[in-house]
Amino acid sequence: MKGNDRRPDPAGPSDSAVLADAEADMGDGEARLALDQAFDSGTLYALRAAVQAHASQAGLPESRTDDLVIAVHELAANAVRHGAGAGRLRMWERDGAVHCQVDDSGSPASGEDAGSGGNVADRWPFLPGHGLWLVRLVADQISVFSGPGGTRAAIVFFPAGQDPSVSSPD
Amino acid sequence: MPVSALTQVTELSEDAHACLTFGEADDLLDLTAAFVRDGLASGFRVVVLSDSPQLAAAKLSWREIAAEAAVATGQMVMVASADGLVGPQGFSAGQAMGWLRDQLADSRREGYAGIRVALDMSWALRPMTGIEELPVLEEEIAAAVGGAGMSVLCGYDRERFDPVTLALIAPLHSHAVAAATYYDDPVLRICRQYVPPGIRLAGEMDFLAAEALALALGEAIRIDGDITINMANLSFIDASSIRMVTDAAASLDLSRTMVLRCRPAIETRFAQLGADRLPQVSLVGVDEG
Numbered sequence: 001m002k003g004n005d006r007r008p009d010p011a012g013p014s015d016s017a018v019l020a021d022a023e024a025d026m027g028d029g030e031a032r033l034a035l036d037q038a039f040d041s042g043t044l045y046a047l048r049a050a051v052q053a054h055a056s057q058a059g060l061p062e063s064r065t066d067d068l069v070i071a072v073h074e075l076a077a078n079a080v081r082h083g084a085g086a087g088r089l090r091m092w093e094r095d096g097a098v099h100c101q102v103d104d105s106g107s108p109a110s111g112e113d114a115g116s117g118g119n120v121a122d123r124w125p126f127l128p129g130h131g132l133w134l135v136r137l138v139a140d141q142i143s144v145f146s147g148p149g150g151t152r153a154a155i156v157f158f159p160a161g162q163d164p165s166v167s168s169p170d
Numbered sequence: 171m172p173v174s175a176l177t178q179v180t181e182l183s184e185d186a187h188a189c190l191t192f193g194e195a196d197d198l199l200d201l202t203a204a205f206v207r208d209g210l211a212s213g214f215r216v217v218v219l220s221d222s223p224q225l226a227a228a229k230l231s232w233r234e235i236a237a238e239a240a241v242a243t244g245q246m247v248m249v250a251s252a253d254g255l256v257g258p259q260g261f262s263a264g265q266a267m268g269w270l271r272d273q274l275a276d277s278r279r280e281g282y283a284g285i286r287v288a289l290d291m292s293w294a295l296r297p298m299t300g301i302e303e304l305p306v307l308e309e310e311i312a313a314a315v316g317g318a319g320m321s322v323l324c325g326y327d328r329e330r331f332d333p334v335t336l337a338l339i340a341p342l343h344s345h346a347v348a349a350a351t352y353y354d355d356p357v358l359r360i361c362r363q364y365v366p367p368g369i370r371l372a373g374e375m376d377f378l379a380a381e382a383l384a385l386a387l388g389e390a391i392r393i394d395g396d397i398t399i400n401m402a403n404l405s406f407i408d409a410s411s412i413r414m415v416t417d418a419a420a421s422l423d424l425s426r427t428m429v430l431r432c433r434p435a436i437e438t439r440f441a442q443l444g445a446d447r448l449p450q451v452s453l454v455g456v457d458e459g
């Protein structure tokens with residue numbers, strides 16, 4: 001399948017800074033990596049199935065599981081359609097919250113915008129009716145950044161009823 | 171263009187002997203409904219044979235066919251397989267043909283200009299004596315429809331009948347009918363829905379099948395009147411596909427309605443993306459299929 005060779009390389013020099021960030025984030029507290037899965041346009045269906053299974057297992061109620069599945073799908077779809085054409089999802093659980101991080105493999109497949117850093121709002125617009133707008137609606141937290149090594153989108157789903165701003169264990 | 175539709179069920183002649191091989195129960199129901207609707211509209215007698223006439227009537231009623239009223243006037247007859255094609259001693263082609271000829275004679279005597287007979291053939295899956303005569307029945311039906319003002323639609327489940335039987339039976343028909351299908355893979359199916367008119371999505375819909383969805387919607391909105399997007403068997407739809415559906419709805423004249431039949435989770439998604447604020451949209455929640 002085309003695109004599998006674009007799997008992100010954790011050892012890639014341009015990714016190392018962002019990745020270090022993620023490991024630090026995960027290494028804190030009781031984090032447990034539940035899923036680490038590469039995807040491209042041919043495996044989005046499998047990605048959704050894996051997220052659904054893990055979210056149910058993590059104890060998210062059904063409607064929140066549906067929300068998580070669509071949120072991850074939309075982030076992955078952005079990586080496939082507007083980013084590198086492939087990417088990687090990591091999903092973990094900490095203090096009852098489900099964290100997902102979607103990385104695309106680097107510069108856009110088309111070559112446009114390559115190397116432009118900073119916020120990616122220009123490339124991934126948060127417009128009403130668009131995928132990212134929906135992600136922002138259903139996720140408790142969302143952040144999207146791009147660097148020379150690619151784009152990273154992270155979302156957090158807190159256990160029902162918890163206010164994310166006051167529930168930090170720190 | 172839609173693929174795999176050899177003849178559209180809506181274009182069958184009045185002496186057709188049509189074979190409907192279906193993969194999903196919805197297909198049998200939908201194409202039978204179209205066959206029945208058009209027969210009733212033409213003033214013909216319509217006979218529907220199935221294992222459960224009551225269930226069949228209820229399902230036709232959901233599809234906007236006034237089955238009860240038509241049965242009350244005698245224009246429509248709902249028959250159980252056991253009271254029609256299958257006799258008390260099992261199956262014989264002669265006995266089954268005798269029943270069919272009686273139906274034709276009755277309809278003529280009562281003044282109907284023609285008769286349409288829809289046969290759900292799933293009775294033939296049960297072990298019974300004489301079932302080896304099934305091809306003889308199909309041959310005799312083929313010979314009987316010519317010039318008789320009778321058309322017959324035989325529904326065969328392609329997942330349950332063995333391929334050898336289907337290969338033997340199908341060529342004995344004058345037409346093969348199937349739902350016009352825009353997309354079909356193990357994850358998603360997009361096909362035309364005949365009654366009520368529109369399209370049917372089953373499985374999981376995302377942007378990868380956008381082209382097929384655009385084609386299906388484009389054809390659907392060209393029909394007159396209201397259209398239904400039946401998503402009762404759809405378990406996932408992404409934002410770009412929702413947008414495509416709502417854009418199509420927004421393009422409709424305000425006198426027309428796009429009915430979105432979907433499960434509660436999908437209904438929520440459409441509402442989140444603003445579909446419920448469009449005057450042309452009617453969101454209808456269903457539990458399933």
